[in-house]
Amino acid sequence: VLGEMCLEGVKPDKVVFLRLVRSCLTLEHGNLVRSLLEECGLSRDLQIATELLRMYGSLQEGRMARNVFESLGQKDLVAWNAMIDAHAQCGQCKEAFAIYERMPLQADKVTYTTLLSCCDDLGDGEEIHACAVSDGIEWDVAMSTALVRCYGRCGNPEKAVAVFENFSGNKDVGMWTAMILCLSQNQKITEAIQVFREMEQQDAVVWSSMIMGYARSGHIQDALEIFSKMDHPDKITIAQVLDAYADLACLSQCKAAHRDFVSPNQELESETMVANALVHMYAKCGSLDEARRVFDRMSLQSRNIVSWTAMISAYAQHGRSSESMELFQRMQQRGVEPNQVTFISILSSCSHSGLIDHAAYCFYSMEQDHSLVASQSHLVHMVDLLGRAGMLKHAQEIGESSSSRKSEELLPCAMVESLLGGCYTQGDREMASKI
Template sequence: MLRGGLSSSTAVLPKPPQPETLLPVIQSHIDSSQPKCTIPKPSPYTSTLQTLLQPISNQNAPRHSSYAPLFQFLTARNCLKLGQQIHSHMTLHGLQPNAFLGAKMVAMYASLGDLESAVTIFNEIESPTSLLYNSIIRAYTNCGYPLKTVDIYCKMHYLGLKGDNFTFPFVLKSCANVLNGWMGKCVHGQSLRFGMELDIYVGTSLIDFYVKIGELRDAKKVFDIMTLRAVSSWNALIAGYMKEGEIGVAEGLFGRMPRRNIVSWTVMISGYTQNGLAKEALSLFDEMMKEESEVKPNWVTIMSVLPACAYSAALERGRRINEYVNRIGLESNPSVQNALIAMYAACGSLVDARCCFNRIRENEKNLCAWNAMISAYASHGRGVECVSTFDNMIRAGVHPDAITFTGLLSGCSHSGLIEFGLKYFNSMQTVYSVEPRLEHYACVVDLLGRAGRLVEAMEFINKIPMKPGPSIWGALLAACQKSKNLEIAEMAAKELFVLEPENSGNYVMLSNLYAEAGMWKEADKLRAHLKCQGIKKNPGCSWTEINGKAHFFLGGDTSHPQAKEIYNLLEALLEKIKAAGCVPNTSFVLPDISEEEKQHNLTVKSWQLVLDY
């Protein structure tokens, strides 16, 4: 008999440590083992390993259940070495993982980025369970292998193992990622058989799945039958309606939400931006910024609203958002700075764009950052800076991609850097292994066209290894308008009329060329064709920002509150211009109107109204 009255045969074995009790113990050992002087100290890993294994070391024969909480604790703890050491300790004691312990080990290895070890352990277990399959399904999904996830689920189903609310969400996510509608619907059917459709996690995953494959009606059906809905259920459906451009329905759902989180607000703002509703996006962002708002913007929200500033050229609004970014400590976030670069470039402030680029640490300047800066310079026709930035990127060891060359070639084109542009295009495949796309061929056509080398541009198009698209023929037609080459313009326009029959701009460009050449019958035929087909010319639109408010103008616009004053100033300016001896060129305006009407049509362009305002 032992002291205390218990025989050795009935002695209570020590319980395995619980995960929640391990963190403070481990942290104290790591902290205490940090070197505080020059005397060598034990490794934190050695001390921590001893702490973790101490309860097991007191056991005569360690059991599987003793190791399970250790692997569970180390999951997602960034301690792969510790996990491997505990795994070795277990093996040295002659233990091989069973299905329960294997599930914990698979989860740990996958969460620490060692998917290969996770798969090896899974394959070695002879009698798998649903828990084990759930672990490997989650591992493959989180590591970005959706096809593997679907394959593993099929094997699980073949073995007769029942899926649950930990299985179906990951399988549905994988089906959505590969747009496998048929398989996802089969999984939906399985969830119905097992009574899982009303589960909050499974239901939300089903909504997200149907949204991503474009079957919004089915997503709404699932949403309607859910008796309990999470905020994520609402968010998924709102995102679906925004994606389909059904703004009103999304707004209705957003208004009915019993509770909103940061994702709810961000989904709405992002949806507004993607649908070109910059004013609504900025207005909703302003609501979040109010003092009484319980939800404040995060870095994802900021990245969603910045394009709205770019669309409306709201430079001052963008600067205020930049100030907020600095206040909440995101000034060194590369993703936010990349979005700020694009916003400032679109709003016309290259200086601010460059400041944001310089704010990113050198070791954090990834391809997106370099591309953003190259594209910024390209959009302002600063070809020399494009080339310089590209060279700096190569020296920094960052490999270019297709987006890089689109910006670089566009910058060269707008700056007249013909030879530089051709050199970089020819080096895409041979030096950088980047396959040219249609947009790159279009840039080269534009490059040659702006230099007046239209015959060379035409020969280049004939050698393109794929069918030329609208961007290529459009670049050639625009170049013909500048060079007054009617023959090649007719060839380009003929292709465009087939590729873009609804694009009025192509008809207008060719009509203007006919008008300048005095071929009024041909110009009349084109305009008559436009009218007969019901194709309307899109009016020019320009805007400016004053005191934080964007003012929009269309060609011939009279809707602005100060339209009368704007037109009075415009007329006064025209009189001064005429007095200085400058006369409007009306040669390409249709001849069947008076000279006064011709001059009027030329002087009510949207950009002129903006300047006068």
């Protein structure tokens, strides 16, 4: 219809463009609509730009969203919140906080709920909590649930329990589920079961949370027992159970799970979430051929960055560097942007295969071509690679540069261990004594 309008010389108006942006499900379509907006002089319309931010956020294209945001002149609170949410959906917590700190307007419930939804640092979570209280924000169930989840992710279930128990409103299923998941993720299975039993309504999401909690705390058999009691598990639950089987690392049991839980329903295997879980499960069992078969059966539309990264990582972890590199190239040719986890897998593969030039290219391309900041994990892999190759001076330079980079994925001692490992391999006691 849009093509016919253009052929007839009829320019779409603002209402049409708003509907177009909201209907975009792929990056290709989104960029096409954005180009048309620029041609029609509507790309900087605040309402349309805000929808573009939401679209790019849903597609996990934080860089594209940031480009739209920075092109705007005056921004209202809705636009600021949309930009924060775009970073949150991309898992870019630090970037979301940076936007919040730049915001010249007073934050509202949406701002704080979004920040809490992606926060994975206890100090940041406590700061958001304090700011919301200081601003006099009225805590509704959505915001309180986000805070419970935040404290759960940050490893402080006691604070999560305090928020849960002190909430004076009506707790919905989402809040009960968040509390159960928080407790089970933090090894408090007994308390999680108690909350589970106190619930008046136990839907599929709650049962799934118990399964996930058991699985993540190492109680695999308990997770599978709960699953066996469910009547009609959904795709989320199936994916969680497959993750539990992956932790068993038993190929025969994993194949049985695939046969019993997925194969009877052909539509399930076409679901991205389930297919990704199957790839991860087989990779963890060391059956890369089975993992690749599942991956190859996925349609191009259903493969997301998680799918590609899972397969690339599987090859990298099992020393099959040529396959991981080939898949990395194919992914980019398909227009899928690599993320930080993808680059960790590639650098790991290069490190174990001694591919110095390729590792250096990927390392610098990550920042220059993809606007991704190197984390401590990336630096450790580079130091390890250079140390193995006898390039200790270069390894030390990269190691020292880590002090200027913000990252909390690994402790600084990991960098020291890699440097010392390189010195030991090369027999360089003099440099080792200086580290």
